[in-house]
Amino acid sequence: MTGSLPAAFTPAxxxxxxxxxxxxxxxxxxxxxxxxxxxxxxxxxxCTELMFQGAALxxxxxxxDLMDTSGQVFVxxxxxxxxxEAALALGLVVLxxxxxxxxxxxxxxxxxxxPRGVHDPEPPDQPEQG
Amino acid sequence: xxxxxxYAACAVASVGLLLLLKPRSGVTRSGxxxxxxxxxxxxxxxxxxxxxxxxxxxxxLGGFVLCALISVASAVRVITHPRPVFCALYxxxxxxxxxxxxxxxxxxxxxxxxxxxxxxxxxxxxxxVLMLAQQSPDENHGAEAVGYDRIAREPASxxxxxxxxxxVLGAAIFSPRSTTKSEATQxxxxxxxxxxxxxxPGLLxxxxxxxxxxxxxVQGPDGRPIMVILPDHSARxxxxxxxxxxxxxxxxxxALPDNPSRVGMALVTRFPVSLELAGVILLMAMLGAVVLAxxxxxLADEQRRVHAGRGRASEPTPGGAP
Numbered sequence: 001m002t003g004s005l006p007a008a009f010t011p012a013x014x015x016x017x018x019x020x021x022x023x024x025x026x027x028x029x030x031x032x033x034x035x036x037x038x039x040x041x042x043x044x045x046x047c048t049e050l051m052f053q054g055a056a057l058x059x060x061x062x063x064x065d066l067m068d069t070s071g072q073v074f075v076x077x078x079x080x081x082x083x084x085e086a087a088l089a090l091g092l093v094v095l096x097x098x099x100x101x102x103x104x105x106x107x108x109x110x111x112x113x114x115p116r117g118v119h120d121p122e123p124p125d126q127p128e129q130g
Numbered sequence: 131x132x133x134x135x136x137y138a139a140c141a142v143a144s145v146g147l148l149l150l151l152k153p154r155s156g157v158t159r160s161g162x163x164x165x166x167x168x169x170x171x172x173x174x175x176x177x178x179x180x181x182x183x184x185x186x187x188x189x190x191l192g193g194f195v196l197c198a199l200i201s202v203a204s205a206v207r208v209i210t211h212p213r214p215v216f217c218a219l220y221x222x223x224x225x226x227x228x229x230x231x232x233x234x235x236x237x238x239x240x241x242x243x244x245x246x247x248x249x250x251x252x253x254x255x256x257x258x259v260l261m262l263a264q265q266s267p268d269e270n271h272g273a274e275a276v277g278y279d280r281i282a283r284e285p286a287s288x289x290x291x292x293x294x295x296x297x298v299l300g301a302a303i304f305s306p307r308s309t310t311k312s313e314a315t316q317x318x319x320x321x322x323x324x325x326x327x328x329x330x331p332g333l334l335x336x337x338x339x340x341x342x343x344x345x346x347x348v349q350g351p352d353g354r355p356i357m358v359i360l361p362d363h364s365a366r367x368x369x370x371x372x373x374x375x376x377x378x379x380x381x382x383x384x385a386l387p388d389n390p391s392r393v394g395m396a397l398v399t400r401f402p403v404s405l406e407l408a409g410v411i412l413l414m415a416m417l418g419a420v421v422l423a424x425x426x427x428x429l430a431d432e433q434r435r436v437h438a439g440r441g442r443a444s445e446p447t448p449g450g451a452p
Contacts, residue, residue: 005363005383008236009320011312015178016194018303020231022177023198025299026170027205027224029292030147034209036288037151039278042260043209043217049252050205050221053228056244064235067319069396072240072389073404076397079247080408084415086252090259091422097263098425103214104278 012064020061028054040103041096045089052082136176136300143169144293150210151285170202173300194234201227212280214264218256225249239390320386324365326395327387328355337385338369345379346372 031050038044056075063071093103100107146166149158174195204223211217225248232241282288327334331348334355338345347370350356356368363383370376387395397405429437 005320006236006386006388008389009316009323009363009383009386011316012235013191015191016235018177019174019191019194019198020235021303022173022300023201023231025296025303026173026202028299029296030202030205030209032295033147033151033288033292036291037282037285038209039281039283040214042256042263043214043279046217046221046256047209049248050208050224053205053224056240057228057231060232060235060237060240063237067315068322069389069392070400072237072393073396073401075237075240076243076393077404077408079243080411083247083252084411086255087415087419088422090255091419094259094263095422102278103263106278106283 008064009067011067017061017065020057020064024054024057024061026054027051027057039105041093041105042090042103044105045086045093048085048089049082052078133301133304136173136304137297139169139172139176140293140297140300141169142166142172144289145169147206147210147292148285148289150206151282151289166206167199167203170199174198177303194231197227197230197234201231214260214279215257218253218260221256222249222253225253236389238388239393320363320383321359323386323392324357324359326392327365327385328357328367329395329399330387330391331355333387333391334367337381338367338379340385341379341381342369342377344371344373345369 028051031047031052031054034047034050035044038047056078059071059074059078061071063069096108097103143166146162146164146169149162150166178191178195201224204220204227207220208217208224211220225244229241229244229249232238232244327337335345335348338348348355348367349370350368358366360366360380365381365385366378367381368376369379
């Protein structure tokens with residue numbers, strides 16, 4: 001009778017769990033390396049998404065190991081935060097790109113307002129009417 | 131003994147990654163890829179070998195290991211590819227192979243949510259912004275990638291930081307765990323799943339009707355189902371037939387609620403406040419994105435008056451706007 005248990009309720013095979021945990025650690029480490037070594041701002045944020053992926057995989061593996069759904073619910077919240085982060089980060093990147101016309105993070109290493117900062121007025125290129 | 135082997139595997143993979151981050155030639159690139167793959171395969175073998183319980187059934191692990199290799203290899207390509215658009219495409223590959231691993235870990239709902247939300251929405255947004263902000267190829271570079279995408283910044287220290295992180299996390303993963311919990315965990319999990327099913331009267335009624343077509347109601351006297359969980363993980367519930375006579379129906383373990391039902395149940399019964407907070411976070415992110423994306427223009431005084439609907443600057447303004 002126990003044989004007809006759904007797969008989610010049978011104990012997980014330990015190698016599967018440890019491989020999933022290892023892959024999640026490696027994904028997190030790769031995301032970290034990418035965030036530190038890439039210079040394109042969008043790719044840097046993509047690497048934070050890579051770290052999110054690693055964390056989510058660890059959550060699902062732990063949920064499988066403990067046969068509990070809380071880890072999967074947590075992945076849904078990770079998805080929420082990732083979506084919010086993507087919207088805000090990409091908005092910021094577009095804003096920064098408008099100012100300097102480059103995606104390089106080094107262009108913003110001085111943390112100051114550049115030759116044309118965000119709040120500088122637009123050049124008056126519109127002809128006065130009337 | 132195993133930790134030292136694991137650190138060695140990490141070191142081999144790190145050297146491969148370092149060489150991939152600053153490739154000198156095609157030979158270096160392929161050699162580095164081989165070194166990285168060897169280190170990774172060594173790590174995976176160690177991870178599988180740490181638990182000698184399932185020595186015989188490594189074959190079902192094949193698909194899982196394949197997904198793991200695809201996932202890690204495309205993650206490496208995400209951080210080493212000189213073209214940002216290809217990085218995003220490789221990230222989609224990471225997401226899809228991750229979703230396959232989720233399915234193998236019997237987390238089906240999260241897997242499909244991941245594909246829909248990540249690969250379908252977030253990554254398309256990334257691609258959109260990448261193409262929006264792509265610099266037009268000028269005559270100097272042609273179709274070449276721009277310099278800041280080709281040359282990594284401080285790859286040695288970055289790889290060292292990654293090595294430390296993976297080594298520490300791996301040591302934590304390989305630390306011995308208690309294996310006595312599995313029986314009690316399974317019983318508790320099945321009990322919780324049955325009580326989840328008891329909280330969903332419509333689904334419970336459908337399952338009971340699948341066993342006995344004459345069942346009319348699964349409610350007990352107080353409106354809640356009466357359920358007893360048997361030692362063989364099946365559940366016996368008190369039901370009422372269409373003619374009003376009470377009887378018992380035994381649900382087999384295959385009638386346990388499936389993964390989406392359980393995740394949804396946990397979401398609304400155990401984490402309702404977090405669910406509301408997630409909605410607030412999304413709303414705030416939407417507002418923030420709108421505020422960020424709005425083009426800020428400084429209008430001259432005259433234009434500001436015109437836009438405010440106060441007429442021309444020559445006319446006297448009764449409100450006395452500055």
